[in-house]
Amino acid sequence: MSTGRGTIPEEIIESVLRQHDIVDTVSKHVHLTKQGKYLKGLCPFHSEKTPSFTVTPERQIFHCYGCGMGGNAIKFRMEIEGLSFPEAVRIMAEDANIPFKDAAGTDHTPRNPELDALLQAHEWSAKLYHFLLKNTEHGKPAMEYLKARGFTDKAIDQFQIGYAPARWDTLVQFLDKRSFDLGAMERGGLLASRQDGSGYVDRFRDRIIFPIHNRTGKVIAFAGRILGEGQPKYLNSPESKLFIKSRTLYNLHQAKSSIRKTGQIVLFEGYGDVISASEAGVHNGVATMGTALTESHAAILRNLADEVIVCYDGDNAGQAAALKSIPILEAAGFQVKISVLSEGLDPDEFIQKYGAERFIRQIIEGSVSSTKFRLINLKKNHIMLGAGEDAKVPFIKEAMEVIAPIESPTEREIYLKELSADLKVSFESLKQECNQFRTDLQKKQQDGDNNPKRWNNGRHKKGQAQAPVLLPAYHAAERRLLSFMLQDEEVAAYVNQHLGDSFNIEDYAAVAAYLYAYYAQGKSPDASRFISSLHDDRLEKTVSSIAMMETPQEWTVQELDDCIREIRKYPIRQEIEQKKEQMISAERAGDFMGAAQIASEIIALERQMNEK
Structure with a gap:
């Protein structure tokens, strides 16, 4: 980040x-x-x-x-x-x-008065709509509709679902009585101007209201579903200073905690799907609210997890949208899986028809890799059953465009075997075709690392605890020295004078350089304050780890010198090891004079190391 x-x-x-x-x-x-x-x-x-x-x-x-x-x-x-x-x-x-x-x-002032007023108006409007749904005659038909759709009281409260009455001025009067600037409320998307310019009317009328929150949980917009007949069926607040669709994800404020714990995001198309899935036990769901997934959406989510399950509608439009989302998510560095919903159902409909347990087992846990999903969609575009051998050739060619670029030989083999069984075509012939495709692909590519996502191979997941290892002496010495330096400016001055930037570990050398600069500005020891002076995510983690060490407050010059000596010895040790390898090579080649010369260099290096 x-x-x-x-x-x-x-x-x-x-x-x-x-x-x-x-x-x-x-x-x-x-x-x-x-x-x-x-x-x-x-x-x-x-x-x-x-x-x-x-x-x-x-x-x-x-x-x-x-x-x-x-x-x-x-x-x-x-x-x-x-x-x-x-x-x-x-x-x-x-x-x-x-x-x-x-x-x-x-x-x-840190706050923008108009934005503050808009945020407060949205918060109060959400409470008003929620109250009208639960406690008035106006809200009864909406409540009956929600209950018929399977929404529980718990979900209605948790997602603050409300109802906007079929009147023109319910919200206008509510905001006007509380002295809000109605012009600002119109600019913020809560109200609409009358066509004749004589005033303002409610933007949402006779609609079930779903508040939309920002990442910190503040209401910034609304989504409304019409209760009776009419168009549009769904209506969102217009974009405003608070609400930008391309950067807003429904339910992110509530889903963050579950996303962090699971390392996984379930991406839906609409708020109804998110709510139904949450009721079914899927608490890490967010939605783009009918708008296309953007790079901004992907970047926001990438800060939270490594894996996304795209759970869009099962109809052609939903599956096409899922297909379009794959390159955006993969470019952001995600491992992508796709849920395959049968019978053209959307997630909410699937849950109502088959229940929560089957939804989690079949749709969430049974989601397929992006490669598998691409192949499923390719097959839909080709008439395979009852077709002759010639009809399989175009499909195989397109399938190779999906399978051949995969880096893992094992993964390629799995898909090729599935393809072989599905098409009743020899695995060996498919493998040969795939290898030829890869050869042609490599010829087209320029030299160098042609796969910008090569790192994204599943071995770099957040949350994978590393087994504790015994650090080499020089490594432990560098950490101990930095720990003392974080606690005491005098130590940093001593280390700067006697070691400078000669740390063997690059990140530790960078931390030391930042510490020298930090103290040079007259600042006192403070790990938290020092971390904020850094401009590198990795270095911040490094410093927090070192600052947690159980290093005594008291120190001696002898202890510092011992650490410095161990740090200075390491590059000499490395050089000695290299020389020993060179000497063995010389002896094997019969160059005994050369081997003897290298041996004398090793002795000199060992003497130098002992003098450190």
């Missing part, structure tokens, strides 16, 4: 960190239990049964020993809510009523 700081001044970042205690911030999402000077809980960023997520109040940081995620309170908000660094800081500053001073030095 990018951690670009934008134009937010450093003093604002520091104020935010002072006002937002790490324990208070994390406790809203994680149940923490005190263990000594630490607090522990189940990591919200990956699925685990034994707590490895650790918070240290003393240093105002968190770190998960399972998935490696770590940082300060700002970083936690970024990751848990899918926010950029500037978004997280601004939201946290607003929460703490911290005024901003922009890059030009101009003071301004």
Whole structure:
């Protein structure tokens, strides 16, 4: 995730960190239990049964020993809510009523008054619609419709479903009595202008209302389904300063926690599907609300998980939309699976017809790989049954375009065997065809790594805990030295003088360089504050891991020198090993003079190492 700081001044970042205690911030999402000077809980960023997520109040940081995620309170908000660094800081500053001073030095309040009024109006409108559905005669037909569709009271409350009466001015009067600027409400999508320009009318009338929330859970728009006959059947709020369709996903605010734990997103087309699926036990579902999936949608979701199950309608339009979503999601780095719904049903209809258990088993757990889905769709486009051998050839050619580019030989073989059995064509002939296609493909490609998604092979999933390993001496020494440096400016000055940037591990050398610069600006030791000065996600995790080490507050020059000596020895050890290999090669080649010369170089290096 990018951690670009934008134009937010450093003093604002520091104020935010002072006002937002790490324990208070994390406790809203994680149940923490005190263990000594630490607090522990189940990591919200990956699925685990034994707590490895650790918070240290003393240093105002968190770190998960399972998935490696770590940082300060700002970083936690970024990751848990899918926010950029500037978004997280601004939201946290607003929460703490911290005024901003922009890059030009101009003071301004952190909140935009018109946007604030719109947010408040949307929140109150959602409560009004929900009240009208549940407590008035106007809402009874809508409630009966929802109950007939299988919506429970729990779901109606959880998703704050409401009803807009078949009147022109219910919301107009409601907002006007509360002194909202009706012109601003029209610009924000809540109201519509009368055709003659004489005033305003309710945008939603005689519709079941589904509030749409942003990532932080604030209502920013509405979706309305007409109760009786009429067009349009579905109506969304127009785009506004609050609501941009290409960047908004229905239910993301509620689904985030489940998405983090499962490492998986279920992507639906509409809000009804999300709600029905949630009732069926699928809590990691979001929807694009009828609009096409965009790269912005994919980027927002990519911050939360590695895998997406696309669960669109089973009709031709839905399956075509699912097919179009694959390249967008794969380009974002997702592992993509597709649900195949039978009989042209949509997810909501499938659940009503066959029940929750079968939906989870057959549609969610039974989803197929994007390759398999492409092949299924190809087959639909070719008449296979009862056709002659010649009719199979075009299908095989198109199938090879899907199978041949796959990097894994095992995966290619699985699809080829399925194709062989399906078409009753020799596996060997299909394999030969596939190999020829790959050869032709490689000839067309330029030299170099032609697969931009080669890394996305399933071995780089978030949440996979690494087995503990015993670190080499130099590695442990570098971590220990950095741990002392994080706690004490004097240590950093000593290390800078006697070691500088000569750390063997590249990330540790970078952390050291940032620490030297940090202290040079006159700042005091503070792990949380230092993390916010970094501009690299990996380095933030590295520092949070090192800051969690049980390093004593007291140190001696002897201890620092021992660490520095071990660090300086490592490159010499490496050179000695290389020389030994060269000496063995020389001896095998009969070059005994050369071997003797290399042996003397090894002795000199060993002497040099012992003098360190």
